[in-house]
Amino acid sequence: MGSPLSDLGLTASVLAAPMAGGAGTPALVTAAARAGGLGFLAAGYKTPEALAGQIAAVRAEGVPFGVNVFAPNPVPVDAEAYRRYARAIQSEAEPYGLDLTAGEPVEDDDHWKDKIDLLLADPVPVVSFTFGVPEPAVIAALRAAGSLVAQTVTSAEEARLAEEAGAGLLIVQCSAAGAHSGTLTPERLPPEIPLTELIARVRQVTDLPMVAAGGLATPDDVAGTLRAGAVAAMVGTVLLRTDESGATAAHREALTDPARDRTVVTRAFTGRPARGLRNRFTDRYSDGAPSGYPAVHHLTSPLRKAAAAANDQEVLHLWAGTGHRHATAEPAAQVLTRLASKL
Structure with a gap:
């Protein structure tokens, strides 16, 4: 894949996004890895003890994985x-x-210090951040512990800040993404820039490898982002109805409602x-x-x-990205394999 992700043994360029609040599960993370990609546990809204339990559950499966943390940006x-x-x-x-x-x-800060302490004491392959950029010392400590550090960014300016702080991978998220925007300036709604254009803007300011995220729901979507310069694509909404998803029944049903x-x-x-x-x-x-x-x-x-x-x-x-109509009820591995079919 020509990126730090290659060192994790990934064979597919489609990753499962972290989905806080219950939709993301250890089973979904494991399924993404077994499909050749990578999944992320969502640390958001969990106690450090609950996060530790989920890390242990995925680690027991012997697969690569990541943990996503809400960085303080109150x-x-x-x-x-x-x-x-x-x-x-x-x-x-x-x-x-x-x-x-x-x-x-x-x-509150969602148990920020305790979660960082956990990830330093029990390192995981990848740690990603959203909402804010951690202090460089935090990123340096995680890298020294052996973790690849990724940062969610929604603009070229944010990408510059992430690189300056020491991130090794960018998750470039456009406004089409479901659930929370990773914007560092949440007092402003993120501009509606197509993902491929956002990738091009970020590439103008940094050579860090990029994972594309936001509204991706078809094989053509995924292939287009890699042609635009991303090393991988990250999907979330399209996995909400899969067998391994922890989404509520109400959420699953809403995704299939033609009126929505x-x-x-x-x-x-x-x-x-x-x-x-x-x-x-x-x-x-x-x-x-x-x-x-x-x-x-x-x-x-x-x-x-x-x-x-x-x-x-x-x-x-009812969190959902613009590609929500493509969410299907089937095993996650089938969805991810299909999305990678044109790579």
Whole structure:
């Protein structure tokens, strides 16, 4: 593959993206590796203990894998805007017996230090970061421990910052990607630049190898990104309905609903730009949602969990990229092998 990924013994150029919140599972990561590629465990929203358990589960399978970590890049929420938004969405919470207006904003770092300590004490083949670029000392320590360090970037400027910090691989993500954008400036919605054009812009400022991500769902999509200069393609949404996915039943069903033919980028669920299927919640609250992560994420989390349990697709975050129509119910290895068929 002509990249640091070659040292991991990969035989396919299609990788499985990390999907925080439950959709990504050790079984999905293992399936990606057995198809010749690489999968990423999502450290986001997990305790360090839960992450350690998943690392142990994948390591026991004897396959290469990566771990993706949310790097701190807090967007403190305005307290009054937070309270105003909590009152606005309370009507959605009442059917579930929830009161979203009583609490104060929660601003945490998702156990950042403890997760880095874990990855230094128990190194994994690849560590990737999103949301922020870690301090160079953190990246240097992980590299010294034997991990390849990858950084999600959404622009040429971010790619420069990642290279300066010491990253060895770039995950170049365009706005077509499902779920959260990796943008370092979440107060602004990411521009809608085609992935191949974004790859070209990044190549103008750095020679680091690139993995292409965002909206990739067909063999032609994948082949096009490699022709544009990427060393591999990363897919996520197209794996949400696979046998190994941990996506909820409501999420899986929504992906097949012919009425849900549009995705939107919204801050309504987490206070940070993320792409998902349009529903009542995005229609009602996207315009009024404040910028503020992780406070808005914590505010809506109980509501989203209740909606998932009740199969309420109108209140649930239905993360999906622009290629969501290609998500199929079959083993992940079949999906990944098909996507690599034109390479």
